Amino acid sequence: MSRLLLISLLGALLALAGCQTTTSGGATGVARPQLMLVSSEQLERSAANSYTKLLADATEAGALNTNAALVKRVRAVAQRIAPQTAVFRADAPAWNWQVNVLESKALNAFCMPGGKIAFNSGLIEQLKLSDAEIAVVMGHEIAHALREHSREQVSQALAAQATIGIGAALLGLTQGATDLASAGYQSFIATRFSRDDEAEADRMGLELAARAGYDPRAGVSLWRKMMATQQGQRPPEFLSSHPADANRVRAIEELLPVVTPLYDAAKR
Numbered sequence: 338m339s340r341l342l343l344i345s346l347l348g349a350l351l352a353l354a355g356c357q358t359t360t361s362g363g364a365t366g367v368a369r370p371q372l373m374l375v376s377s378e379q380l381e382r383s384a385a386n387s388y389t390k391l392l393a394d395a396t397e398a399g400a401l402n403t404n405a406a407l408v409k410r411v412r413a414v415a416q417r418i419a420p421q422t423a424v425f426r427a428d429a430p431a432w433n434w435q436v437n438v439l440e441s442k443a444l445n446a447f448c449m450p451g452g453k454i455a456f457n458s459g460l461i462e463q464l465k466l467s468d469a470e471i472a473v474v475m476g477h478e479i480a481h482a483l484r485e486h487s488r489e490q491v492s493q494a495l496a497a498q499a500t501i502g503i504g505a506a507l508l509g510l511t512q513g514a515t516d517l518a519s520a521g522y523q524s525f526i527a528t529r530f531s532r533d534d535e536a537e538a539d540r541m542g543l544e545l546a547a548r549a550g551y552d553p554r555a556g557v558s559l560w561r562k563m564m565a566t567q568q569g570q571r572p573p574e575f576l577s578s579h580p581a582d583a584n585r586v587r588a589i590e591e592l593l594p595v596v597t598p599l600y601d602a603a604k605r
């Protein structure tokens with residue numbers, strides 16, 4: 338296929354599949370159009386399989402939900418946040434949410450597509466996170482899933498592949514998506530999102546935490562703790578994909594007047 342034909346086909350495909358947005362509503366105003374070339378179902382199926390495998394591996398290593406008190410805390414936060422996702426997506430509260438704690442010193446937490454959440458014990462214990470700080474991290478990770486940032490990332494990779502004419506003629510999209518998504522759960526637990534994705538997740542995550550009745554000022558204390566952690570050493574996994582810096586803290590501070598009324602309303 339000539340490159341020109343491929344590009345015009347891609348153009349037609351983009352126009353068709355083209356730009357949509359996964360979420361709507363909310364006070365924090367995230368409305369960026371997104372390019373989606375694979376289905377939500379494909380990504381969710383792949384994520385569910387990855388999550389099952391991850392839990393099986395953790396069980397075998399004796400690292401799944403070993404601290405009952407910690408599991409209870411993390412699940413309680415999830416139970417309050419999950420219903421609040423309705424503000425951004427009508428379908429999300431009915432997702433098959435799963436929440437587990439992995440015994441690991443690595444500072445990490447994630448929410449795979451479709452609501453499969455895991456927190457590493459190290460993140461909570463080493464940073465001595467309060468429930469509100471756990472809620473801010475969880476809100477952030479859930480926001481990535483609501484916005485389907487992983488699906489967008491796979492789509493962008495496919496689009497890039499197609500434009501430079503490597504492999505993946507357009508009919509091969511499904512196969513390509515399967516390959517990318519089945520690269521193992523590492524691709525879900527250590528995803529590096531773009532700056533825009535991070536900013537969106539910060540905004541929506543803070544709103545989710547506030548609506549669930551958690552003090553959004555915890556966003557500021559959380560990222561200050563993260564900044565302190567990364568000083569003078571190689572940043573842990575979570576911080577290499579989530580850089581903690583003054584800009585991030587400032588953006589969260591600027592959002593407080595928007596989300597604090599939601600927190601006040603939730604407390605009543």
Ligand SMILES: [Zn+2]
Pocket residue numbers: 477478481530534535538578579
């Ligand atoms: Zn993130």
